[in-house]
Amino acid sequence: MPNIILERIMNNYLNINSAIITLVTIGLITIITIVAYSLERRISNSSPLYQRLIAHLTEGFVLAISMILLQQIFHILNSGSINNGWLYANAQLTILLYCMYLIRNQITLWINILMPFVYYNSMNIERLENKDLPFFIASYIFLVAIVIFIYLQTEKLQNSEWKYLFLQTLFGLSWWVLLWVDHSFPIYEIANMLIVFLIYMSIIRFCAKKVQETMLTYNDLQVQVNYDELTGIRNRANLDKTAQEIYQTYHSEKVPLTVTMFDIDHSKEFNDQYGHSTGDEVLKHVAHTMEREMFLTDTKGQLFRFGGEEFIIIFRGKTPEQCTPIVKDLRDSLVNTPLFLKGQKLNVSISFGISQLKNTDSSFDDLFNRVDKYLYESKNSGRNRLTVEGQTIDFDEKKIEP
Incomplete structure (x- = not known):
């Protein structure tokens, strides 16, 4: 029995496709982080409305393109099949949640709210006839509440690892219930997929923190090189x-x-x-x-x-x-x-x-x-x-x- 479990773990989690998807996700998050930091340096609340709108639309576009690229890479790796779909789903959930903390604009908020109806739009009609529709509705309402709460409380949540982990767990649980309604896999798999999501999110967040620290260090160096230390103006x-x-x-x-x-x-x-x-x-x-x-x-x-x-x-x-x-x-x-x-x-x-x-x-x-x-x-x-x-x-x- 232990050999069977070990073999299953090796086949499902420790394979070349898992490594490729993980690396691709880290790469996409790095690109999103660089774009977001570059744009946020150029705008503020006092910037003209059109400048803020262009910046937010650009950030939303980069997020949407990242999701599409991830989907295409997953299908290429699996020859068009949905085998190991948990891997692709967890990668997309990671990017969605990470961008809620990083970008913090209404376009990102709406992408998160509408994603359950976009990622698998062919199921939108079938869900109405699904006996598990109440679970979908309840889980979706719960997901929307979590996403809005994160959007409104981002700065406070970033200072608390426990709150971050708790909301991350609720976010992943809501999504995996939605996926269970659409794909009808054994319900006990939700727990497995949620654990994998938390591990995956931890790895990605660690890498993202390193990217952010590098960006902040670069910004500090830019300030030191280009601004006068005494007066704070350009030097x-x-x-x-x-x-x-x-x-x-x-x-x-x-x-x-x-x-x-x-x-x-x-x-x-x-x-x-x-x-x-x-x-x-x-x-x-x-x-x-x-x-x-x-x-x-x-x-x-x-x-x-x-x-x-x-x-x-x-x-x-x-x-x-x-x-x-x-x-x-x-x-x-x-x-x-x-x-x-x-x-x-x-x-x-x-x-x-x-x-x-x-x-x-x-x-x-x-x-x-x-x-x-x-x-x-x-x-x-x-x-x-x-x-x-x-x-x-x-x-x-x-x-x-x-």
Whole structure:
């Protein structure tokens, strides 16, 4: 008897087809994870509706294609038969449940809710005449309740392994009762298939966690490489990459591109009088204020810390004339938001230089050198000023100096 059981386990679970399906499932989940993380990095709740809709439709499409690919691979491995169908079913259930935790959008929710009527649509009419229809209805309602609960409580469930395992068990049990109604296998097999599903899910989840950790590590490295550690905005390295891209894109185009460079007036005095920690707070205050105001006013500009107390803003599709009132508003917001630190009120002002990319510029450096020159014209004219293509504006007096 033990030999028969061992032989059955070897034939059903430890064979080449099982290994192939497992590897394919891991591969599909890896692809889904990469796509989901890549899309979620580009959207947020504040993103336009059409962008969020496109991202969610893409995620749903990738999930649907993964299910179809898994089905086709299973049929190829089994020469079109349904032998070892438990293997294919558990693989699909694993992907469905995993995506509920990973993607968390309404398209994924609806795919899970409608899947019992899609995976085997030829049975939809026959179920009405099946004596076990009440079991199907009860199990389907139970499945929908579990799926909705997971959708609403995903973040809380991810922090509890026991809750995750419990809901995973209920999810698998509901599905295997539905499959039992459709395929009429011995009911005791439900327990076997459920155990296999839990083992399968554990293997896949372990591999998926490693993929997620790799993605998070990559994201952390991206942040370290491209963002300034002190202020949190884009850094010099990111600017260098962006500069090459925008020069190639805008140099031969009629669409304007304008660069603004500014730095903090009397920054050395902050360091000398109050210490370098205060100087760092001033830098963060300026960066965060400018970034916040640019976001709230939707200026479409990109803010970079060039180095020291110097910053750069790149405005795509805008002329210097269009950027001048934007820069004035940014400067006014900073002046009207003093920094209070250790009982001290610190008034911070900044000086600007602005110039547009020209056809005669042989590289981005030509534009940068011109903007840098205009910035120093503003500082040499008394600071707290803006120089636009050689003309200096005094923010307080509102007049143009030659």
